Amino acid sequence: MSATAATSELAARHTRVPRRPRLVSAELLKLRKRRGLVLSGLALTALPMIVAYTVLLIVHAANPAKHGPAGGLNNLSGSMDVLTTLSGVAAILIGATLGAGDLGSGVFRELVVTGRSRLALFAARIPAGLAVVWALVGAGFAVTASASTVFAGSLQSPGATLLIETAAWLALVSGLCLVLALGVASALGSRGITIGVVLGWQIVVVPLLLQIKTLGSMREALLGAATERLEPSALFDGAPTVPMSVLAAVIVVTAWTAVPLAFGAWRTAARDA
């Protein structure tokens, strides 16, 4: 090999783009080493699904005439209601930890001192958070999808298209919860307050507002209304709580993604470290 070739190969090796950006890897390291958080995530996603389908299997085995098979479309729909809510909770816990973890531990200051752009520090949290949330939610969904198909028995089992749509919708809802919590936590700088505020908003306030019919089309601006509109139709009975177009739902979802992220990024860039 000539010296020139060796040099260019060396240069190419040095300039090779890493498979995973280093800042994202660092965020992933911080998250996955929080054993309590990861276990809580599993306890909110995979574990309830395992428990639910185990119970369904037992009651079906005990009295098949009274209790139908554990799988099938109806049970998928019911378990998805639970999994969606609990996945949102898990995503909020992770988003709040990501957004406020560095500030809470005092490490944000140490990161800023490296001279790295604060926006880059903030941006790295998003893919890392999504990776962890989707891994946990994916585990829960894998249990649900497998059980609803394998244990369908005489019931209609969900098709591949529906499962893909359901997975995508679950990823969307959990991702939105993560982004919301991440943005709020980065802005407030407090994990505990963020968890309280975002959980309260998503689990208590939004469902209440959606039921207040006098609010009319104003309810379209709520994230819950938009995600419900985008939910695969085979999963729910009846019409959406707030009728709206798919385009309007996409716009609302985009806004609920962009605004918390922009707010969190701005606070991260502007705050005293």
Added chain:
Amino acid sequence: MPSLDDVMKTQQFVVETSGLTKRFGERVAVANVDLHVPRGSAFGYLGPNGAGKTTLIRMLLGLTHATAGTMQLLGRPVPEERTAALARVGAIVEEPRFHRHLTGRENLTVIAAAREPEAHGRIDGALARVGLSERADERVKRYSLGMRQRLGVARSLLADPELLILDEPTNGLDPAGIHEFRDMIRGFVAEGRTVLLSSHLLDEVEKICDDVAIVDQGQVVAQGPIAELAAAGKKTILIATSNDEQALAIFSEHRAVEAVTAESAGLRVTLDPDAGTAADDISRRLVLAGLAIRRFEPARVSLEQRFLEITSRLEDAA
């Protein structure tokens, strides 16, 4: 044509500030500071608690914004070229903080990820340098304060720093730890790095640093090489003669003598700093009076004496 790095290395000062000011509402934490930290030195930023030392460091590092004034780090203006300037700066601000659920090595990995790609390759060397290789894979929550301080230094070394900024680095360390820290800092300076050390401990700064800036109520009231600064104050001479009582009478008549105190080995005579050749005149008078001079030497003035002198003068002026 010299590269930018060459230009930076030939620059005399690694930190330069001009009129640097920070206000918190009505309170002025840093007032119009002009600071010049020479390259390759251990520079002490000395002042009592609450004098604005940490605030100045936080401004230099981009942790908080300056209200007014300009700053340069390694020849680059900050905050305009903050990223490039901080690439070769390591810092410990107040107590070093870490993710307690991660190990020492993992904490360094997190910071290395925010620095240049080569920083990751410096982790093992940095841990070895501060003597933490053996315990690098333990979680930081099990570390003592001294170990966390050392891990903080290791983290600073990931930048392969030309400038190390250490804010009260010996706080909470035991005497052995302080001694070890001193040696480490002198080692960094011997390698050609510059260390900017803020402290409220006069003795600490005097033992470690070559140059010093004395700060009080946000203002730099004196700066320069420690030896020059200490010598710039009131002149003190230790004198022993064959008849100290007679010598005392001569001193009391001399206009340049401000104070005389008796010590076991003779008399400590403090002269007016503007008295010029007063010491020569005093020795001549002693000889003319027929006294044998057994001792006539300038007393070593410590930085502490100089510091107290400066600050008491400021208090008097106030």
